[in-house]
Amino acid sequence: MKRKLVLASPTSLSDRTPVPEGEVVTVLGPSEARLPKRRARPGLTTVERFVAVLSSLVDGDTAVAKVNFTKALEARSPATLRAMTCDLEGYTLFASEQAGAGLPASAERIAEWIDHLEASNQKPATIARKLATLATVHGLLGIPSAVSSSLVRDAMKGLRRRQGKAQRQAAGLRLGEAIGNAPVKGFTLAALMEACGTDLPGLRDAALLSLGYDAGLRVSEILEARVEALEVQDDGSGLLDIDRSKTDQEGQGASVWVSPETVRRIALWREAAAIRTGPLYRRVGVIRTKGHPGRRALAIADLAYNAGVDRERMAAIPARQASVTYVVGDTALTVAAVRSIIRKRALAAADMGLVDLMGEDLEIALGGLSTHSLRVGLTQDLFASGEDAGPIAQALRWSSVGTALRYGRRLAPASNAAARLLAGRRV
Structure with missing residues (x-):
């Protein structure tokens, strides 16, 4: 039986070869290797959740027609x-805290729900x-909805009068250069892209951020972007074909312009990731x-007097260079992954001193970023450059x-007719 190997004295530094400098980088393209496994998240699918919650709200005599669903x-x-x-x-x-079945919902119950949501600090747009959603569910059940009743309409009018109609929007990731008369503050596209670095994930993230800004893409459009769609x-x-979007559920399609810089970044990412x-x-x-x-290799003299001889453990150990292996997946990223990329690169930009944000201001700025920030940032830059709302809505495929105007409300006044007329006269 082998005993623990005990050295008589520590091995001297002269007996060791140094760690080789640098890092061995290996890239395994799509289908060349499996991605590292992530911990499975047990739970119902969205459809199963929808069915379960709908079933819990109706009594036994009410059923959802299969064709409706x-x-x-x-x-x-x-x-x-x-x-x-x-x-x-x-x-x-x-x-669940009220008496009776949850659906159908009376006008009084809906008004109470509005009060409940307002007490939870939810905004009018969210409510x-x-x-x-509640009106749609009543339609699935084939029963009239009280959402359009005068009581509910009055409850919403009172809510908007108390809180105002303005809703919180995602902070814009603007280009980073001063455009027009609107200075750029906080996180910018340029800062996040500089923080991406040159490793494989960095090439991907920079290409993603660049395309998302150029084309004003929604996150769903980013995830559905394909190699074949970019000409x-x-x-x-480049021209990127968008087959389907939030305002084009029937798939009529659209094409958006992509800058040469973004085309180069996409090419670098694709080449590196095969x-x-x-x-x-x-x-x-x-x-x-x-x-x-x-x-x-250790000699007998290197062992303690009472140590067992283990030839395997006494054998020479070659120096090993640090290495990193990148495994590229076959399927598109998820919404959560895009959200994580934006936050990760924003934090890296702050750590590198690429933005002038610290403490509470940094936390507020991070909290304002979302997957919609690239789209908002392009909208704000277009307003700052003097573009009108109509062409902007057309370029970003808004209905x-x-x-x-809502996304550019802070910048639109600087480019409206009055501003253009008086800018050179009222100085």
Whole structure:
């Protein structure tokens, strides 16, 4: 039986070879290796959650028509269904404290729910969305909805009068250069991209941020971007085809312009990750191995007098260089992954001193970032450059000019007709 190997004295430094400098980098492209496993998250799918919560709200005599439910799922995007499920789960908690079944909901109960949501510091826009979910669910059940009743309308009018209509929006990730008369403050696209670095995840993140800003993409459009959808033009710019979006659920499609810089960044990421077809932005698994110095083979004289002889443990140990292996996945990133990328690169930019934010100001700025920040940032830069709301809404594929005005409300006045007329006269 082998005993523990005990040295008579520590091995001297001269008996060791140093750790080789540098790091061995290996990239395994799509389908060349499996991504490192993540801990499974048990739970129901969104559809299963929706069915479960809807079933808990109705009594035994009320049933959802299968055709209604099937068509409702087909008509809504996965993101919309997730939002509806969350809204309905919140209503379920409220209804559980009330007498009787949760659905159908009377006008009085809905008004009480509005008061409950306001007491929870929820904004009018959020509450309006939850009422729309409740109205949709009544339609699934084939029963009239009291959401449009005069009592509910009056309750919402009172809420908006008390709180105002303005809603909190994502902080914009603007380009980083002074455009027009509007100085750029806080986190910028340039700062986040500089913080990405040059390793494989950094190349991916920089390409993702750059495309998201250029085209004003929603997060769903970023995730659905594919190699085949990007056509490089003669001048180095690109055209990206968007098959479907939030305001184009029927898939009529649109094309958006992409700058030459973004085309180059995408090409660098694709070449490094060996991506030829399919989703542009994918998960990258990282496997790191620490380096260690080598050691010569031990002789009997190196052992303690009472040590057993273990030839395997006495054998020479070669020096090992540190290494990192990147494994590129086959499928697109998730919404949570994009959110994590934006926050991670923002924190890195702050650590590198690329933004003038500290303490509470830094926490507030981080809290304002979201997957929508790239789209908001482009909108604000367009307003700052003097563009009107109509062309901006068209460029960013909004169905309403009012949406563009809401996102650029702080910058739109500087480019309106009065500002253009008086800028050179009232100095």
